[in-house]
Amino acid sequence: MxxxxxxxxxxxxxxxxxxxxxxxxxxxxxxxxxxxxxxxxxxxxxxxxxxxxxxxxxxxxxxxxxxxxxxxxxxxxxxxxxxxxxxxxxxxxxIPPQSTTDAFSLSLFGRTGSRALFDRATLRAHLKELTREEGGGVLILTGDDGCGKSYSWYFISHVLQGLGVSPVLVDCERWAGTPATPADVMRDICYQLDWPMRDPVVDEPEDTQARVQLAWFKGRVRAQGDGLWIFFDRPREKHLTPAAVSFVKEIAVVAERHEVGAGLRVVLADFHGPLRPEVEPSVLREPIAPIETCHLRAFFERVSAAAGQSVDEEAVTLLVEELLEHRPLPSPPPLGQLSSYAVKIARETFGLPEGFNG
Incomplete structure (x- = not known):
């Protein structure tokens, strides 16, 4: 150090x-x-x-x-x-400052482009639980639009990559055209993992397609033996057929039951439906709430401490006012815009290099 x-x-x-x-x-x-x-x-x-x-x-x-x-x-x-x-x-x-803070507590993170994470204490605790070998298998992120459910991917991905895991992002909102089928969902996963695809039989009913694809997926994960994390972003019927939504839910159930060992973890972001009754009590759920001004203050305090510096309350107030351009915090807050500007202000104020995480 x-x-x-x-x-x-x-x-x-x-x-x-x-x-x-x-x-x-x-x-x-x-x-x-x-x-x-x-x-x-x-x-x-x-x-x-x-x-x-x-x-x-x-x-x-x-x-x-x-x-x-x-x-x-x-x-x-x-x-x-x-x-x-x-x-x-x-x-x-x-020599870049080095934070003694563990990855789950980071407020400013990134390898090539830094991002800010405001608050999310419960998300951090759930992520730590999921990374335990005998921890849970599923985290469901709920909450109103614009609160940061999808944005959570960036933090989760950063922490996992530091642990040697490359998570898979299945962003359902990016799919255009007709709603995706179970085979479409499986094809996206296979493409990212460089797996061979089990193509559906012609005119195969979607329910059958989902059942066979699930069995194939379970066998593939068992054979792989390594940790696999899948982040499903907005797996709703607006983007998926009913059979495809059920397929995603069954993948989550497999993870929660540890049916393929302890290596499969699933995050469902912007998913509001129940899973099977037998797994519901143990599934981790995080209702993502809008950030508040106090969370912006805490961000600057945490980053300054990680950089080995300290700021008083008046200085923090000035930093937050600069971040908000002397306006009230809008609802919902523009997280992407606030994140990039907060990183810029923190780097300039505390003299942080590009690669600083803290």
Whole structure:
């Protein structure tokens, strides 16, 4: 881990020794060091300025690390033109901040393009439960339009990829034309997994098609033996035939019963119907509610903490006002737009690099 993100200063580390030496060379007088301490958000009254700076700077670094202000201190020092003679400052700042937060708690995430996740404490808990080997098999996301059921895919996918799992997204709303049949649903899954397709018999009734496709699917998952996650987005009769909706529900039942082992997990987003009565009590359900202003505040607080920085309530209020462009939070909130703008504001405010997750 970058020493700027550690909570105990590593005096025995090469970077630690070089950083201390650079600070002693730049600020060997107390008056200069006081300005740096204030610039880093530390209290000058905590240090003995009459003592030798060789004794005082180690105490400053210890406290800065404990309070998570070490990155802020080095950032302030780098703004001093004289610091250019000491490469350690710029080199340490070029190393991305590393969050100690586990993936389920991330508020800002992404590998190539960052996204923000506001609130969703219950979703995080359900996802953690599903990833346990003996955990449940199905999560159903309900709620009003525009609240973020489909958007949950991005967070779930990011967490799973970090665990070595590549989930399958079956986005039913993208299908144009006539409603999809069970064979159409299975064909989409097979295409994404590079499986051979079991084509239906000509004029095969859809109920028979669904039954045979389900048996084939179960055999294929058992043979594969690895973890398989399928995220069905909006599997409703607007997009699927009744037999296809039943087919999706039966795949979920297979997952909840662990009929093919513990490796199959299913997420049904924007699905409001019941599954079989025998599995309903154990299925995880998450009624996705609209985000509120307090969730936007919590986002900036969590990201700043993950970056090793701290912000007071007034600063958070200003960040939220900037995010909302000084207007009330609309209902339903435009999650995609808010996410991208929140990431931009957080990156600029806290000096976060592109690859930061926290």
């Amino acid at each position: 970058n020493i700027l993100d550690q909570r105990v200063f590593p005096f025995g580390d090469d970077d630690g020794r070089e950083l201390l030496a650079g600070l002693l060379s730049l600020y060997w007088r107390a008056d200069g060091a006081v300005v740096v301490v204030q610039g880093a958000g530390l209290d000058p009254a905590d240090y003995a300025w009459a003592a030798s700076m060789a004794d005082t700077w180690p105490r400053i670094l210890e406290r800065a690390a404990t309070k998570g202000r070490l990155r802020a201190l080095v950032t302030y020092v780098e703004s001093d033109p004289n610091s250019a003679a000491f490469p350690v400052f710029g080199r340490l700042l070029r």
